[in-house]
Amino acid sequence: MPAVLSIPALAVPALLFAGSMWAADAPVVVTSIKPIHSLVSAIMQGVGEPELIVDGAASPHTYSLKPSNARALQEAKVVFWVGPNLEAFLEKPLEALGSNASVVELENAPGLTKLPFREGGAFEAHDDGDHETAAADDHAHEAAGAGHDDGHGHEESHAHHDDHEEHEHGHGAFDTHLWLDPMNAKAMAAVITTTLVAADPANALTYQANAKTLDDKLTALDKEIAATVAPVKDKPFVVFHDAYQYFEHRYGIRVAGSITVSPETIPGAERVSEIHRKVGELGATCVFAEPQFEPRLVNVVIEGTSARSGVLDPEAATLKTGPDLYFTLLRGIAESMKACLSST
Template sequence: MKRALRTALKTSALKFPAVLFIPALAIPALLFASTMRAADAPVVVTSIKPIHSLVAAIMQGVGEPELIVDGAASPHTYNLRPSNARALQEAKVIFWTGPGLEAFLEKPLQALGPKATIAELDKAPGLVKLPFREGGAFEPHDDGDGDDHDHAGETGHDDDHDHDHGHEHGVFDTHLWLDPMNAKAMAAEITTTLVAADPANALTYQANAKTLDEKLTALDKEIATTVAPVKKKPFVVFHDAYQYFEHRYGIRVAGSITVSPETIPGAERVSEIHRKVGELGATCVFAEPQFEPRLVKVVIEGTSARSGVLDPEAATLTPGPDLYFTLMRGIAESMKACLSSA
């Protein structure tokens, strides 16, 4: 009988994994250690997907930032949700581009984020800032200063525009991230901000930032190679969001259907662009995922131009550290595909 019992116990021990025999007192200790590791990460909130991607790349190994403008939403038309307000209240660090692009955040940040470090990335040192274009094939943009400018054919960087514009809405084009060199400048500011807010993880942030900077350098060279065969072919875009991409890679945008996507152009404006597509010899007209593709069909009707899709704000992409690279490659590859076949 005793021999049979000993045999049964030995057999049972072989059937069950050793983890089940961890002393009960060790389990709370393991759970506590896991909780402490999660608590080490500061609560970081970001405004839009491209900024979220840069922050996520720098925070890898520490934590994941939260995103406000998710899915296919656009910062041009976004309304803050209660969950967004709660995230802002709990945040230790908040990253946004600035009121020129994310006007919906300006007042909530003042009211909901007083205890957080708020980094306005359109003030990052080293940014190239380009003024809104007006005249030519581009719709006039009223920036409130009463001056008339024509920047549609600008090349090179005017240092007069590379400075802090504060909260002067509309003084410069806010799609800053569409130049990888601007992404580098933003990443440097993100790193500085995170290190100051969370010095315990400074080495991780700095190591990640170095890797990100090297990847952005490689991306810049890759995009230049991708668009080189088609960069002299003119095309029209839905809204004037691509100036930094054009400026960096020397590509030729003939005009835009509208400057501000929140304002749908009238019939007269659409007819004007339709005429100019023919006059300028535009080979492609690009829509955007979250805006009216029907307008593009009207614009190219009866012309030899083709239609394509560009996604400057990553509306169709999944958030994460790789999103920025997918976004930029997608723009370059879409341009090449449409313009090569035109």
């Protein structure tokens, strides 16, 4: 009869205590949005779980900090966010609550590809005051004052012609959806790893091993997505808002334009009519909505054209958090594009 290993009763509480001490040793790490949370989660596997501020279907463009978020920032040893151009709601709370934490703006990661805002042509000018929006919206924008930021990093048009004003708070005029290029994810992951190793050297080997695994997976993901979209990359399409430039740039995809640059600014009738015309003129094969916004505008844009509608989710609004989210997000965008564009 095989020997049975028994653990003395007094040893069980000791083992449980040791496990709780292991969990307590993990530093409190806070992340801003789901894609960043996913990258940090992958690197922290086996050590701890980072906290997430913008959870569920919430958007960083319109988010209001909750008391639980404020507590997390106060307790944090490390905070990762893209930066004030994207999560404007975090700028002042981080100054007030995150003073004891290492606060890392990933938009400053070395090696990032940064793309300027697109203006002109089929794209709406980034001036936060759509000339075709309703008079009430125009009045609201005027009341907000000159140099208003819409929370999406889009300064009013005059700010783009004034370098001093544009950079006086350290905000650059670039598209902030940086994570939609896996090579940018690699650059951000490198900074995340360095920061975690410095903050928690006891777990350095785990962080570094996880980072190597993540880097290899991102390389494979890049090749996979390139193959997925290759058959449809020359078919033009229109998006609800201009959030996909990094994805398009990386994979040579042909975008025809966007309905609006800011998902919080509802375009007026003239803007919708203009896009409707351009869908026909440019031969756009698909118009993509986003899960957190009503598809009504997209339906109006494609009415009477041969274009189809699809859904893209640039901020992972509908996805479950965790280390796999980033990969699900990128694959989802690629597969949605292929499915919609292949059927036209």
